[in-house]
Amino acid sequence: MKHIQLTIKLISVFTLSILLNSCGGDLEGIFYISDEARKYQIDTTITKMQFVDNYGISEEFYIDQNIWYTTHHYFSEWGTDGEAWGETFGVAYNSTVNGFFFMFVLRADVENTDLEIEWNQRDMLVYNFSTKCVESGIDATIKFYDTLTVRGIKYQDIIEVDYSEKINEIDNDTPVKTYISGNKGLIKFERKDKIILERIE
Amino acid sequence: MNKILLTLILFLIVSSCCREDSIETARYELTADELALLPYSKGQKINFVHSNGYSFDFNVIEDKIEWKEYHDFCEWNCCGNDYFSYQVKTTILESTYPKFHFVFSLGGTRFNDYYPQVLNLEINNRYFIQFPYDTLTNFICDSITQTTYYDSISLNNQMYYEVCMRNFDSYNFINDSSVLVPMSVYFNNLGLIQLKMSNYETYTINN
Numbered sequence: 001m002k003h004i005q006l007t008i009k010l011i012s013v014f015t016l017s018i019l020l021n022s023c024g025g026d027l028e029g030i031f032y033i034s035d036e037a038r039k040y041q042i043d044t045t046i047t048k049m050q051f052v053d054n055y056g057i058s059e060e061f062y063i064d065q066n067i068w069y070t071t072h073h074y075f076s077e078w079g080t081d082g083e084a085w086g087e088t089f090g091v092a093y094n095s096t097v098n099g100f101f102f103m104f105v106l107r108a109d110v111e112n113t114d115l116e117i118e119w120n121q122r123d124m125l126v127y128n129f130s131t132k133c134v135e136s137g138i139d140a141t142i143k144f145y146d147t148l149t150v151r152g153i154k155y156q157d158i159i160e161v162d163y164s165e166k167i168n169e170i171d172n173d174t175p176v177k178t179y180i181s182g183n184k185g186l187i188k189f190e191r192k193d194k195i196i197l198e199r200i201e
Numbered sequence: 202m203n204k205i206l207l208t209l210i211l212f213l214i215v216s217s218c219c220r221e222d223s224i225e226t227a228r229y230e231l232t233a234d235e236l237a238l239l240p241y242s243k244g245q246k247i248n249f250v251h252s253n254g255y256s257f258d259f260n261v262i263e264d265k266i267e268w269k270e271y272h273d274f275c276e277w278n279c280c281g282n283d284y285f286s287y288q289v290k291t292t293i294l295e296s297t298y299p300k301f302h303f304v305f306s307l308g309g310t311r312f313n314d315y316y317p318q319v320l321n322l323e324i325n326n327r328y329f330i331q332f333p334y335d336t337l338t339n340f341i342c343d344s345i346t347q348t349t350y351y352d353s354i355s356l357n358n359q360m361y362y363e364v365c366m367r368n369f370d371s372y373n374f375i376n377d378s379s380v381l382v383p384m385s386v387y388f389n390n391l392g393l394i395q396l397k398m399s400n401y402e403t404y405t406i407n408n
Contacts, residue, residue, distance in 0.1 A: 056254075056255070057251050057299060057402065058381055058398070058402055062377070094327075098301075099325040
């Protein structure tokens with residue numbers, strides 16, 4: 001009986017010490033998405049995006065209604081003392097013909113902002129704007145440039161996600177190349193089967 | 202103390218056991234005519250063509266018949282409830298690109314719903330449509346079912362006979378009527394012969 005009581009006391013002390021250590025420490029403040037990343041915050045008032053592929057087949061990406069994660073912009077708390085908060089912005093689209101799913105998230109941390117890009121709940125990568133590296137997921141080449149013209153429309157602040165070097169590691173429905181405009185969202189993507197879908201509106 | 206607790210647990214387990222057998226009150230088997238409404242077999246390829254000319258194959262990845270049980274909804278004291286059995290035929294067609302996943306079912310759906318005399322079609326887990334039919338397995342085409350019957354119709358420059366057409370009447374999660382979605386389905390003894398989209402692009406069987 002004494003052994004059981006001793007064990008319970010030891011577990012209690014151990015659990016309490018873990019809880020105390022996880023309470024956020026000295027971290028305090030509100031951590032915003034960095035200016036560098038902020039320009040890629042997609043305009044979520046654009047709730048649908050029309051595409052056409054190189055065979056003339058139409059596709060449309062749409063922000064589903066009534067699902068919380070489709071557009072989210074909030075501050076999440078770190079620790080339990082209410083002293084530290086980090087900004088998160090995200091938007092997710094479903095395509096209405098092929099059923100593709102595309103999600104784009106900017107997440108502020110203490111020292112940097114992360115970019116998360118996910119296709120079809122299969123391949124997701126996390127890019128760190130500070131280290132300029134993909135820190136999680138399959139290591140795509142990420143490029144940033146000012147403009148890209150797609151179907152006669154010039155888009156600004158482009159992010160290019162290129163899985164060409166890792167083509168055998170990605171899912172068949174994850175595009176080899178994805179182009180995202182900072183303000184307008186997804187504008188073009190190229191599949192493994194050489195089918196290219198481009199934004200028309 | 203431990204013995205009392207153990208006895209209590211054993212008592213709870215024993216008292217919660219169901220000692221009444223459920224009784225099957227009926228069995229509803231799909232008829233040969235009903236089964237013929239889905240003229241597909243596993244492994245078959247069916248070529249379709251988009252209205253702009255792109256052709257692609259649907260693969261029949263599943264074609265199975267199974268028995269399911271229908272129990273009345275019961276939350277408490279469900280022991281020994283009667284049930285009936287019903288047969289469900291499920292056929293799944295899938296294409297790589299465009300990426301379609303069509304689930305046809307007769308007699309019921311994958312959600313364990315019992316739907317006698319209804320052909321169900323589910324597209325990409327998002328769009329649902331039903332074709333009710335009568336006891337002679339003729340599709341019921343009237344204003345109530347919002348289904349139209351054609352003795353013959355030309356689709357993609359080819360004549361098809363005894364065709365039933367039904368429009369989708371609602372879309373999950375989509376409130377905007379201008380969004381591109383499946384608009385109508387054409388069906389006859391060949392199975393699905395055309396899917397028409399809301400922008401009038403079509404996917405038609407390519408014989």
